[in-house]
Amino acid sequence: MNRRGHSQLQGIGMTSQRTRARMVERLRQDGITDEAVLAALGAVPRHLFVEEALASRAYDDDALPIGFSQTISQPYVVARMIQALRAGRELGKVLEIGTGCGYQAAVLAQLATEVYSIERIAPLLAKARANLRSLRLPNLRLKHADGNLGLPEAAPFDSIILSAAARQLPQALLQQLAPGGRMILPFGSTAQVLRLVERNRSGYSETTLDAVRFVPMLMGVE
Ligand code: SAH
16 A cells, blocks of 8 residues: 555544444434444444545445445444344354455454355455455455355354345255344345344244345356
8 A cells, every 4th residue: 555545544544433433323323222233333444345535435324336336235234134133142153145345244243253254256355355354353254156055064054144135035045044043134126125034943934124225136156
Protein backbone atom coordinates (compact mmCIF):
# COMPACT_ATOMS: atom_id res chain seq x y z
CA MET A 1 0.00 0.00 0.00
CA ASN A 2 1.32 3.46 -0.83
CA ARG A 3 1.81 6.11 1.78
CA ARG A 4 -1.34 7.99 0.97
CA GLY A 5 -3.43 4.82 1.18
CA HIS A 6 -1.87 4.04 4.50
CA SER A 7 -2.63 7.40 6.03
CA GLN A 8 -6.18 7.29 4.67
CA LEU A 9 -6.75 3.98 6.38
CA GLN A 10 -5.29 5.29 9.61
CA GLY A 11 -7.61 8.27 9.41
CA ILE A 12 -10.56 5.96 9.10
CA GLY A 13 -9.12 3.76 11.83
CA MET A 14 -9.16 6.60 14.31
CA THR A 15 -12.81 7.38 13.80
CA SER A 16 -14.07 3.91 12.94
CA GLN A 17 -14.43 2.81 16.57
CA ARG A 18 -16.83 5.69 17.18
CA THR A 19 -18.58 5.26 13.84
CA ARG A 20 -19.04 1.57 14.60
CA ALA A 21 -20.51 2.37 18.00
CA ARG A 22 -23.03 4.62 16.24
CA MET A 23 -23.84 1.82 13.80
CA VAL A 24 -24.50 -0.49 16.75
CA GLU A 25 -26.79 2.12 18.35
CA ARG A 26 -28.76 2.31 15.10
CA LEU A 27 -29.07 -1.49 14.97
CA ARG A 28 -30.39 -1.42 18.54
CA GLN A 29 -33.00 1.19 17.61
CA ASP A 30 -33.98 -0.93 14.62
CA GLY A 31 -34.81 -3.84 16.89
CA ILE A 32 -31.63 -5.91 17.22
CA THR A 33 -31.62 -7.00 20.87
CA ASP A 34 -29.07 -9.85 21.00
CA GLU A 35 -26.12 -8.27 22.82
CA ALA A 36 -23.67 -10.87 21.50
CA VAL A 37 -24.65 -10.04 17.93
CA LEU A 38 -24.37 -6.30 18.58
CA ALA A 39 -20.91 -6.82 20.13
CA ALA A 40 -19.78 -8.90 17.14
CA LEU A 41 -20.85 -6.21 14.65
CA GLY A 42 -19.21 -3.63 16.88
CA ALA A 43 -15.94 -5.55 16.80
CA VAL A 44 -15.47 -6.05 13.04
CA PRO A 45 -13.96 -3.08 11.12
CA ARG A 46 -16.36 -3.00 8.17
CA HIS A 47 -14.28 -0.44 6.25
CA LEU A 48 -11.63 -3.14 5.63
CA PHE A 49 -14.14 -4.96 3.42
CA VAL A 50 -15.15 -2.20 1.01
CA GLU A 51 -13.18 -0.38 -1.69
CA GLU A 52 -11.19 2.58 -0.38
CA ALA A 53 -13.35 4.95 -2.42
CA LEU A 54 -16.41 3.73 -0.49
CA ALA A 55 -14.76 3.45 2.93
CA SER A 56 -16.43 6.61 4.23
CA ARG A 57 -19.80 4.91 3.67
CA ALA A 58 -18.76 1.61 5.25
CA TYR A 59 -20.83 2.16 8.40
CA ASP A 60 -23.98 3.41 6.70
CA ASP A 61 -26.79 0.89 6.77
CA ASP A 62 -26.47 0.13 3.08
CA ALA A 63 -25.45 -2.71 0.82
CA LEU A 64 -22.33 -1.63 -1.14
CA PRO A 65 -20.72 -3.04 -4.31
CA ILE A 66 -17.75 -5.40 -3.85
CA GLY A 67 -17.12 -6.15 -7.54
CA PHE A 68 -18.20 -9.09 -9.73
CA SER A 69 -21.81 -7.76 -9.56
CA GLN A 70 -21.99 -8.73 -5.88
CA THR A 71 -22.66 -6.63 -2.77
CA ILE A 72 -21.66 -6.61 0.88
CA SER A 73 -24.81 -7.15 2.93
CA GLN A 74 -26.38 -4.31 4.87
CA PRO A 75 -25.36 -4.37 8.58
CA TYR A 76 -29.02 -4.59 9.66
CA VAL A 77 -29.60 -7.67 7.50
CA VAL A 78 -26.42 -9.35 8.78
CA ALA A 79 -27.52 -8.65 12.37
CA ARG A 80 -31.13 -9.70 11.73
CA MET A 81 -30.13 -13.02 10.17
CA ILE A 82 -27.56 -13.95 12.81
CA GLN A 83 -29.93 -12.95 15.63
CA ALA A 84 -32.66 -15.20 14.18
CA LEU A 85 -30.17 -18.02 13.64
CA ARG A 86 -28.90 -17.81 17.22
CA ALA A 87 -32.23 -17.27 18.97
CA GLY A 88 -30.23 -16.81 22.16
CA ARG A 89 -28.18 -20.02 21.91
CA GLU A 90 -24.65 -20.75 20.67
CA LEU A 91 -24.03 -20.92 16.92
CA GLY A 92 -21.60 -23.84 17.29
CA LYS A 93 -20.07 -24.97 14.01
CA VAL A 94 -21.27 -22.73 11.17
CA LEU A 95 -21.42 -23.04 7.38
CA GLU A 96 -21.82 -19.82 5.40
CA ILE A 97 -22.68 -19.93 1.69
CA GLY A 98 -21.50 -16.83 -0.21
CA THR A 99 -18.34 -15.41 1.37
CA GLY A 100 -18.41 -12.33 -0.85
CA CYS A 101 -15.96 -9.83 0.64
CA GLY A 102 -15.76 -11.84 3.88
CA TYR A 103 -17.50 -9.33 6.17
CA GLN A 104 -20.27 -11.56 7.49
CA ALA A 105 -17.79 -14.44 7.85
CA ALA A 106 -15.72 -12.21 10.17
CA VAL A 107 -18.82 -11.35 12.21
CA LEU A 108 -19.76 -15.04 12.46
CA ALA A 109 -16.22 -15.92 13.58
CA GLN A 110 -16.73 -13.68 16.65
CA LEU A 111 -19.72 -15.79 17.71
CA ALA A 112 -19.08 -19.36 16.54
CA THR A 113 -16.65 -22.10 17.53
CA GLU A 114 -15.79 -22.73 13.87
CA VAL A 115 -16.87 -21.08 10.62
CA TYR A 116 -16.59 -22.59 7.14
CA SER A 117 -17.43 -20.14 4.36
CA ILE A 118 -17.86 -21.08 0.70
CA GLU A 119 -17.66 -18.78 -2.34
CA ARG A 120 -18.15 -19.77 -6.00
CA ILE A 121 -16.22 -16.83 -7.59
CA ALA A 122 -12.48 -17.50 -7.18
CA PRO A 123 -11.19 -13.90 -7.52
CA LEU A 124 -13.79 -12.72 -5.00
CA LEU A 125 -12.62 -15.37 -2.55
CA ALA A 126 -9.04 -14.16 -3.07
CA LYS A 127 -10.22 -10.65 -2.22
CA ALA A 128 -11.97 -11.94 0.91
CA ARG A 129 -8.75 -13.68 2.00
CA ALA A 130 -6.84 -10.41 1.59
CA ASN A 131 -9.52 -8.44 3.48
CA LEU A 132 -9.52 -10.95 6.34
CA ARG A 133 -5.77 -11.42 6.70
CA SER A 134 -5.11 -8.65 9.20
CA LEU A 135 -7.94 -9.85 11.47
CA ARG A 136 -6.26 -13.24 12.04
CA LEU A 137 -9.33 -15.34 12.70
CA PRO A 138 -8.05 -18.87 13.43
CA ASN A 139 -11.56 -20.38 13.57
CA LEU A 140 -12.50 -19.29 10.02
CA ARG A 141 -11.85 -21.41 6.92
CA LEU A 142 -12.66 -20.35 3.37
CA LYS A 143 -13.28 -22.61 0.42
CA HIS A 144 -13.81 -22.16 -3.32
CA ALA A 145 -16.79 -24.38 -4.11
CA ASP A 146 -20.46 -24.48 -5.12
CA GLY A 147 -22.47 -23.88 -1.97
CA ASN A 148 -25.41 -25.88 -3.32
CA LEU A 149 -23.38 -28.96 -2.43
CA GLY A 150 -22.50 -27.77 1.06
CA LEU A 151 -19.26 -29.03 2.57
CA PRO A 152 -19.70 -32.77 3.26
CA GLU A 153 -16.16 -33.16 4.65
CA ALA A 154 -16.89 -30.76 7.52
CA ALA A 155 -20.58 -31.67 8.12
CA PRO A 156 -22.71 -31.78 10.19
CA PHE A 157 -23.22 -28.08 11.02
CA ASP A 158 -25.09 -26.60 13.98
CA SER A 159 -25.90 -23.48 11.94
CA ILE A 160 -26.05 -22.74 8.21
CA ILE A 161 -26.48 -19.26 6.73
CA LEU A 162 -26.97 -18.40 3.05
CA SER A 163 -25.97 -14.98 1.72
CA ALA A 164 -27.58 -15.56 -1.68
CA ALA A 165 -31.23 -16.26 -2.41
CA ALA A 166 -32.24 -19.87 -3.10
CA ARG A 167 -35.30 -20.76 -5.20
CA GLN A 168 -35.61 -24.05 -3.38
CA LEU A 169 -34.08 -25.50 -0.24
CA PRO A 170 -30.75 -27.12 -1.24
CA GLN A 171 -31.12 -30.78 -0.28
CA ALA A 172 -27.40 -31.20 0.49
CA LEU A 173 -27.61 -28.38 3.04
CA LEU A 174 -30.66 -29.88 4.75
CA GLN A 175 -28.77 -33.17 5.05
CA GLN A 176 -25.67 -31.46 6.46
CA LEU A 177 -27.65 -29.77 9.23
CA ALA A 178 -27.04 -31.44 12.62
CA PRO A 179 -30.06 -32.66 14.62
CA GLY A 180 -31.27 -29.57 16.53
CA GLY A 181 -29.45 -27.40 13.97
CA ARG A 182 -30.85 -24.31 12.25
CA MET A 183 -30.47 -22.82 8.79
CA ILE A 184 -31.43 -19.30 7.67
CA LEU A 185 -31.72 -18.26 4.05
CA PRO A 186 -33.20 -15.68 1.72
CA PHE A 187 -35.78 -17.64 -0.23
CA GLY A 188 -37.49 -16.87 -3.55
CA SER A 189 -36.62 -15.13 -6.81
CA THR A 190 -38.12 -11.65 -7.32
CA ALA A 191 -40.10 -11.59 -4.06
CA GLN A 192 -37.81 -12.94 -1.35
CA VAL A 193 -38.35 -13.68 2.33
CA LEU A 194 -36.04 -14.87 5.08
CA ARG A 195 -36.77 -18.43 5.99
CA LEU A 196 -35.61 -20.25 9.12
CA VAL A 197 -35.40 -24.05 8.95
CA GLU A 198 -34.92 -26.20 12.06
CA ARG A 199 -34.00 -29.84 12.05
CA ASN A 200 -35.74 -31.81 14.79
CA ARG A 201 -36.22 -35.47 15.59
CA SER A 202 -39.16 -35.92 13.26
CA GLY A 203 -37.87 -33.84 10.35
CA TYR A 204 -37.69 -30.13 9.51
CA SER A 205 -39.84 -27.18 10.56
CA GLU A 206 -39.92 -23.86 8.74
CA THR A 207 -40.69 -20.29 9.78
CA THR A 208 -41.01 -17.33 7.42
CA LEU A 209 -39.58 -13.98 8.55
CA ASP A 210 -39.12 -10.57 6.87
CA ALA A 211 -39.00 -9.65 3.18
CA VAL A 212 -35.43 -9.19 1.88
CA ARG A 213 -33.46 -8.58 -1.34
CA PHE A 214 -30.40 -10.69 -2.11
CA VAL A 215 -28.41 -11.65 -5.19
CA PRO A 216 -29.45 -15.09 -6.49
CA MET A 217 -27.69 -18.28 -5.53
CA LEU A 218 -26.07 -19.60 -8.73
CA MET A 219 -24.84 -23.05 -9.74
CA GLY A 220 -21.24 -24.17 -10.28
CA VAL A 221 -17.99 -22.25 -9.74
CA GLU A 222 -16.12 -19.63 -11.75
N1 SAH B 1 -21.74 -12.55 3.04
C1 SAH B 1 -21.28 -11.64 2.04
C2 SAH B 1 -22.36 -11.28 1.04
C3 SAH B 1 -21.95 -11.64 -0.35
S1 SAH B 1 -23.17 -11.49 -1.63
C4 SAH B 1 -20.66 -10.41 2.66
O1 SAH B 1 -20.62 -10.27 3.87
O2 SAH B 1 -20.14 -9.58 1.91
C5 SAH B 1 -23.52 -13.19 -1.96
C6 SAH B 1 -22.37 -14.04 -2.42
O3 SAH B 1 -22.88 -15.35 -2.68
C7 SAH B 1 -21.70 -13.59 -3.72
O4 SAH B 1 -20.34 -13.40 -3.49
C8 SAH B 1 -21.93 -14.78 -4.67
O5 SAH B 1 -20.87 -15.01 -5.56
C9 SAH B 1 -22.11 -15.93 -3.71
N2 SAH B 1 -22.79 -17.11 -4.24
C10 SAH B 1 -23.88 -17.17 -5.05
N3 SAH B 1 -24.18 -18.45 -5.34
C11 SAH B 1 -23.27 -19.23 -4.69
C12 SAH B 1 -23.03 -20.64 -4.61
N4 SAH B 1 -23.79 -21.53 -5.25
N5 SAH B 1 -21.99 -21.08 -3.86
C13 SAH B 1 -21.19 -20.21 -3.20
N6 SAH B 1 -21.35 -18.88 -3.24
C14 SAH B 1 -22.37 -18.38 -3.98
